[in-house]
Amino acid sequence: MNTNGWSVSLLRARANVLLIASLILGGALPVLADSVSDAIKSLHDRDPQVRVQSRDTLVKAGAKAVGPMVAAMTNRNRLVLLSVMSRIGRPLVPALIEQLDNPEVRSQAGEALFQLISPADRVQIPVLVKCFQKPEFASHCGRALDKIVDAQAQNQVPALTKALKSRDAGVRLYAVLVLSRIGRGAAAAKPALKLLSKDSDAEVRRAAKEALKKV
Numbered sequence: 001m002n003t004n005g006w007s008v009s010l011l012r013a014r015a016n017v018l019l020i021a022s023l024i025l026g027g028a029l030p031v032l033a034d035s036v037s038d039a040i041k042s043l044h045d046r047d048p049q050v051r052v053q054s055r056d057t058l059v060k061a062g063a064k065a066v067g068p069m070v071a072a073m074t075n076r077n078r079l080v081l082l083s084v085m086s087r088i089g090r091p092l093v094p095a096l097i098e099q100l101d102n103p104e105v106r107s108q109a110g111e112a113l114f115q116l117i118s119p120a121d122r123v124q125i126p127v128l129v130k131c132f133q134k135p136e137f138a139s140h141c142g143r144a145l146d147k148i149v150d151a152q153a154q155n156q157v158p159a160l161t162k163a164l165k166s167r168d169a170g171v172r173l174y175a176v177l178v179l180s181r182i183g184r185g186a187a188a189a190k191p192a193l194k195l196l197s198k199d200s201d202a203e204v205r206r207a208a209k210e211a212l213k214k215v
């Protein structure tokens with residue numbers, strides 16, 4: 001049986017999604033893994049009410065929904081999922097950093113982290129400083145850190161100066177870039193930056209020379 005191009009089974013499925021979403025949003029049901037999975041699938045539903053309820057269910061789930069959303073991210077749904085994640089608030093950035101531990105979704109998590117982190121997340125700067133010093137996380141946490149760091153992060157200069165001695169060129173590079181963003185407050189790092197102006201890596205050398213003009 002078909003009703004205006006909608007099969008009965010499809011109508012029932014939509015009704016079920018709406019019912020579960022309303023119960024979750026009303027606090028009558030906890031957010032379960034199946035609910036999150038169904039909500040992600042329904043973000044592209046033809047029914048705008050289903051799409052809105054699905055989005056609200058994922059926002060309600062908060063950090064619990066971040067891993068599944070990152071894992072489900074494709075070129076087709078990337079913008080929709082990023083939009084939903086942007087509504088989660090403070091739990092988002094720690095949850096994305098946690099997802100970097102999974103090599104299967106590291107690229108997606110790193111991209112989401114860079115796109116969605118904002119100055120409001122400055123409280124995460126110490127976590128990001130520690131994170132980017134792991135070579136496999138350097139580009140992901142380093143880009144995010146470089147995006148939000150400013151002169152107020154002066155207390156991170158000792159840790160960043162230590163990172164300048166890393167064996168990994170990527171770690172050294174982001175340490176230089178972040179120190180450059182801190183500016184005059186990073187003056188204590190000048191001796192180490194001078195050494196890096198002769199680094200074996202050309203990109204690190206260029207960045208170090210530019211940083212020396214700013215710190």
